[in-house]
Amino acid sequence: MKDRCTLLIVDDHDAFRASAARLLAADGFTVIGEAADGESAVSAARSLSPDVILLDVQLPDIDGFAVADRVLAAARDNGHVPAIVLTSSRDASDYGPSVARSGARGFIGKADLSGAALRALTGEPAA
Amino acid sequence: MRSLRAALIFVGTAGLAAGLFVASVRLTSSRETAPGPDVIVALLVGWSFIGTGLFAWWRRPLNRTGMLMTAVGFTWFISSLTISDVPGVFIFGVALNNLVLIVLAYLVFAFPSGRLDSKYARWLIWFGFFDGVVLQFLGLLVLRHPTPQMNCADCPSNPLALTHNADLFTVLNHISAIGGVILLSAMVALLVRRRRTLGSAARRAIAPVMFAGGFTLAMFAAMIGISLFADESIVGDITHLGGVLGLVLVPYAFLFGLMRARFGGAEAVGELIESLTDADRREGNIRDALSEALGDPSLQFAYWLPDLEIYVDDLGEPVTLPDEGAGRAWSAVEHDGELIAAIIFDATVEDHRRLVRSAGAAAALALRNRRLEAELRAKVAELRASRARIVQAADETRRRLERNLHDGAQQQLISIALNLRLAKSKLEENPTAAGELIDQAANELATATDELRELARGIHPAVLSDHGLAAAVEALASRSTVPVELGELPERRLPEAIESAIYFVVAEALTNVARYAGEVSGARVAITANNGLAQVIISDDGAGGADPRNGTGLRGLTDRVAALDGKLKVFSPPGEGTRIEAEIPCAS
Numbered sequence: 001m002k003d004r005c006t007l008l009i010v011d012d013h014d015a016f017r018a019s020a021a022r023l024l025a026a027d028g029f030t031v032i033g034e035a036a037d038g039e040s041a042v043s044a045a046r047s048l049s050p051d052v053i054l055l056d057v058q059l060p061d062i063d064g065f066a067v068a069d070r071v072l073a074a075a076r077d078n079g080h081v082p083a084i085v086l087t088s089s090r091d092a093s094d095y096g097p098s099v100a101r102s103g104a105r106g107f108i109g110k111a112d113l114s115g116a117a118l119r120a121l122t123g124e125p126a127a
Numbered sequence: 128m129r130s131l132r133a134a135l136i137f138v139g140t141a142g143l144a145a146g147l148f149v150a151s152v153r154l155t156s157s158r159e160t161a162p163g164p165d166v167i168v169a170l171l172v173g174w175s176f177i178g179t180g181l182f183a184w185w186r187r188p189l190n191r192t193g194m195l196m197t198a199v200g201f202t203w204f205i206s207s208l209t210i211s212d213v214p215g216v217f218i219f220g221v222a223l224n225n226l227v228l229i230v231l232a233y234l235v236f237a238f239p240s241g242r243l244d245s246k247y248a249r250w251l252i253w254f255g256f257f258d259g260v261v262l263q264f265l266g267l268l269v270l271r272h273p274t275p276q277m278n279c280a281d282c283p284s285n286p287l288a289l290t291h292n293a294d295l296f297t298v299l300n301h302i303s304a305i306g307g308v309i310l311l312s313a314m315v316a317l318l319v320r321r322r323r324t325l326g327s328a329a330r331r332a333i334a335p336v337m338f339a340g341g342f343t344l345a346m347f348a349a350m351i352g353i354s355l356f357a358d359e360s361i362v363g364d365i366t367h368l369g370g371v372l373g374l375v376l377v378p379y380a381f382l383f384g385l386m387r388a389r390f391g392g393a394e395a396v397g398e399l400i401e402s403l404t405d406a407d408r409r410e411g412n413i414r415d416a417l418s419e420a421l422g423d424p425s426l427q428f429a430y431w432l433p434d435l436e437i438y439v440d441d442l443g444e445p446v447t448l449p450d451e452g453a454g455r456a457w458s459a460v461e462h463d464g465e466l467i468a469a470i471i472f473d474a475t476v477e478d479h480r481r482l483v484r485s486a487g488a489a490a491a492l493a494l495r496n497r498r499l500e501a502e503l504r505a506k507v508a509e510l511r512a513s514r515a516r517i518v519q520a521a522d523e524t525r526r527r528l529e530r531n532l533h534d535g536a537q538q539q540l541i542s543i544a545l546n547l548r549l550a551k552s553k554l555e556e557n558p559t560a561a562g563e564l565i566d567q568a569a570n571e572l573a574t575a576t577d578e579l580r581e582l583a584r585g586i587h588p589a590v591l592s593d594h595g596l597a598a599a600v601e602a603l604a605s606r607s608t609v610p611v612e613l614g615e616l617p618e619r620r621l622p623e624a625i626e627s628a629i630y631f632v633v634a635e636a637l638t639n640v641a642r643y644a645g646e647v648s649g650a651r652v653a654i655t656a657n658n659g660l661a662q663v664i665i666s667d668d669g670a671g672g673a674d675p676r677n678g679t680g681l682r683g684l685t686d687r688v689a690a691l692d693g694k695l696k697v698f699s700p701p702g703e704g705t706r707i708e709a710e711i712p713c714a715s
Contacts, residue, residue, distance in 0.1 A: 013538045015571075019545040026549055058533075089537050110541040114548055 004030040005124040008050040010041040010067065011087070012060050020054065020113060027115020038062035045071040049080045052122050054113075055104070057088040057095060064088075065102045072103040083122040087113065131188050135181050138197060142177035145204045146170050156210045158281050169207045172375050176200030179378035191241030195234040196378060202227040203374070214283040222267055222287070225259030225307070228347055231377070232314050235340030236321075238333060245321070251314055258306035266299040304351050311348030315341050335380035343373030414441070417470070417486055427471040429457070430498040432505055438469060441497070443504025446471075456480065460487035460494055468494045513686040520683045531582055539575035543568045588630065596626045600633050600652060607650070608641045609667075614653030621656055625713050628687050629654060629663045632695065635680050636665040636707050645670035647704075661693075661713045666706040673699040684709075 007029040011017050014036075021031045033048045035041040038059045045053060053071065057064035068084050075081040084104040086092075092099050092107040099107045106121035118124075150166045153159050177200035184193025206227045208220025232255060236248040243249050264287075271288035318341040322334065350366035418426040429438035429446040438446045448469055449455035456474045460467045470487050487494075550564035583589070591599035597616035604611035620626070633652055640650045647669035654663045673681070674697075681697060688695040693711030 013534070015542045016538055016545075019542045019549075023545045023549045026552055089533060089541055111544045113545060 004028060005052055005122070006030050006032045006048070006050045008033045008035065008041070008044055008048055008053045008082075010035045010038075010044075010053060010059070010064070011056040012036050012058075013056075016056075016110060023113065024054075024115055024118065027118075029115060029118070036060075038064070038067045041067050042070050042074070045082060046074055049078075050082050052118065052124065053082050053084045054108075054118065055084055055086050057086055057090070065098055068102045068104050083124070085118060085121050131185070135185055138184075139177070139181050142174065142181075142197070142200060145201060146173050146177075149173065149204045149207045152208060152211045152216065155212070157212055159210055165210075168371060168375070169204070172371065173200045173204045173207070175375065175378040176203060179381055183381070192234070192238060193241075195230065195237060195241065196381065198230045199227060199234055199377070202230050212283055214286050217283050218267065218285050218287050222264050223260065225255075225263060227374075228311070228344065229255045229259055231340060231374070232311075232344060234377075235318065235337060235344070236314075238336050238340075245317070247317055251310060251317065254306070255310050255314075258303055258310060262299055262303040262306070266296050266303065269299075270296040301355065304355050308348050308352040308355075311344045311351070315345045315348065318344075333384060335384040336377060339373055339376040339380035343370050343377065346370035346373055417490060423473045425455075425473050428494065428497070429469045429471060430494070430501040431466045431468055432498075432502050433466075434502075435505065435509070437505075439501050439505045441501055441504075443501050443506070443508050445505075458483045458487055460491050462491040462495055467491055467498060513689055516682065516686050517690065520686070528582065528586070535578045536575045536582070539571050539578070543571050543575070546571070587627070591626060591630050592623075595620050596629060596654065599626075599630050600654065603630075603634055603637060604652065607637045609637070609647055610649035611637065612649060612651045614651060614664075616654050617656045617661070619656070621661055621713055624691060625661050625711050628684075628691055628693070628711060629661060629709065631687065632663055632684050632707065632709050633665055635684055636705075639673065639680065640665075640667045640669060640705075643670070643673065656713060659712055659714060661711045663709050664706065666704060668704040670701070671699045671703045671705050672701040673697055673705050681707075 005028070007024060009017050009020055009024075009031060011020070011034075017034050017036075021034065025031055029052070032050055033044045035044045038061045041053070041055065041059070055064045055067060059067065064086055068086070071084065072081065084102075086099060086102065086104045086107045087110050088095075088107070089110045091109065105123075108117050108121065146169075149169050153166050153169060154162050156162075159165060177197050180193045180196030180198070180200060182193070183190070183196060187193065202223065205220055206224045208216050209224055211217040211220060229252060233243070233252050236245065236252070237243050243252065267285055267287045268289050269292040271285055271291040318337055322337055346366050346369040350363055350370055353360060353363040353366060414426065414428055418424055427440065427446075429440060429448060431438055438448060440446050448457050449471060454474050455471055457469045457471045458480060459469050468487075470483055472483055546564045546568045550561040550568070553561040553564070588599050588602070590602050595617075597618065600616060601613065604613055621629075633654075637650060637652075640647060647667050650665060650667040652663070652665050654661070656662075681695075685695045688709050688711060691711045693709060695707070695709040697705065697707050699705040
């Protein structure tokens with residue numbers, strides 16, 4: 001088992017990625033990559049194999065649900081399945097049943113993001 | 128016009144000379160059995176066509192009917208040369224003997240426009256030329272001595288012949304004759320079909336020519352068909368006589384049709400005036416009355432709406448007037464010098480343009496009343512469309528607001544929340560870092576506040592509600608990136624909706640100046656409110672070329688001003704700057 005949980009942050013807002021990376025690094029995660037759109041998120045997930053992906057729902061090209069589907073489908077082939085947590089500045093209820101139907105572990109509102117909230121959903125132990 | 132006159136005199140003189148030449152050929156021919164009557168018939172047919180053709184040509188120089196009729200006259204004279212004893216003249220007449228029927232068929236199918244509109248007719252004419260002229264010519268190349276294959280015991284020898292092969296000639300001659308019968312029959316059938324498609328007015332003018340022409344073609348078809356079975360027969364002679372008689376009738380049928388159309392036209396206008404009175408009384412349909420009077424079921428009115436600068440139909444839907452040559456024609460209707468409407472009619476009744484104009488003049492007053500209804504419908508349609516656009520614009524604005532809030536202030540507030548959470552976690556172990564994070568959060572909060580203020584101003588500026596239009600426009604001018612000179616501004620408050628509309632007109636205009644005006648030294652804004660009318664003028668000396676139909680900004684403002692019974696006009700010739708004027712009625 002690794003000492004620290006590795007994390008990929010996917011969001012099209014630079015300021016949010018920077019703030020989230022600082023906060024979660026301070027909370028014991030190792031941020032190994034960032035992506036600003038859906039396609040780069042899929043390829044980063046394949047090349048970096050992170051333990052957790054913090055995935056924004058609203059991305060400029062394909063949405064977070066489609067990214068989750070593709071990442072999980074590819075991960076099942078190579079045996080390393082990341083824990084995907086969806087995030088958005090909107091409320092989860094704004095997306096109807098899509099969040100529950102996605103293969104993600106859960107949803108965190110952006111303003112509520114913290115290491116503890118992320119761990120609660122992914123089941124990763126505290127660092 | 129003078130050159131046309133000279134050309135027609137030349138053609139007329141040539142026709143006269145051709146007739147005299149044919150007469151001399153007939154009178155001196157050893158094969159002529161009845162020189163007197165034959166010369167009279169030859170000259171009657173030829174000169175009738177040429178004379179009538181020249182008259183039609185003079186009246187309508189752009190219409191080819193006159194030229195075609197003249198051509199029938201000349202080709203008739205050519206076919207008469209077959210009686211000549213001079214071998215060269217004789218064979219010239221024989222080679223082009225059938226041309227008269229082809230030109231006649233062309234005339235009848237192209238009547239009255241002078242153009243062949245049907246592709247079937249075009250094919251038939253081309254096949255006719257091949258069958259009647261090309262095959263005939265090929266046959267003449269292989270027959271040195273015409274007797275007896277041409278029913279011509281005393282005919283001169285053929286100077287065109289390259290060899291003599293009577294059997295080959297007979298084969299070619301039979302092919303040509305069978306082709307001729309089929310072609311002429313097909314032509315007659317096509318004429319019958321064409322007649323059925325004509326309106327009653329067109330039929331009135333065209334029918335005599337079609338009937339005489341069709342009869343002639345049918346007679347010659349029968350004559351050629353009979354000649355295939357018997358060289359000499361009484362029935363063959365009768366059909367030939369019938370064909371010639373039909374040919375004599377064609378030019379007179381043309382004149383008769385012309386007179387009937389004119390008479391019919393005068394009668395139709397009279398009927399129209401009477402029926403219009405009835406129609407008005409019964410609140411019936413003027414279009415139907417006019418359509419009936421002119422015999423054109425496709426006739427259509429287009430009412431001119433000067434306010435909207437468009438033509439509309441009875442239902443208020445925009446109408447585009449047809450281009451010349453599109454099968455439709457139109458004629459303007461005026462009343463006391465004012466353009467009221469246009470009457471769009473079938474171009475095949477083009478000869479009736481004068482009649483349509485008379486009918487339009489008779490109907491002008493009634494049409495002016497009808498225009499009011501059409502105008503009302505057009506305005507209701509425009510109102511409906513603008514209402515839909517306003518709803519659409521409001522939806523668009525809401526979407527833009529949501530997007531701006533989501534991408535702007537909301538992201539900054541989230542970032543602040545995360546930074547504060549991080550600062551809190553560092554408060555005890557690293558207070559300096561925590562302090563820096565709190566400073567950063569404070570800066571982001573200030574930026575977010577600015578963005579929210581800007582957004583709120585876009586929705587509705589507080590200065591406008593609190594301090595009125597003058598202060599709000601001054602604020603707009605001070606924030607504009609191009610220098611703005613302020614002219615007169617209203618000192619008193621105007622109704623809220625009017626202040627708001629004018630404010631957004633100025634805001635959009637100044638945004639457009641900054642965005643699109645190119646090299647611009649500045650803009651000028653002036654607002655007046657006098658005599659119950661609020662007026663705003665925004666002008667600049669930029670690139671010009673703005674079109675309110677492109678882009679939603681100016682279109683939306685036009686709707687907004689129109690919703691207050693006002694008008695927005697944009698003058699923006701390329702290279703000469705832009706001037707936007709809005710006028711809104713307001714109680715003084």
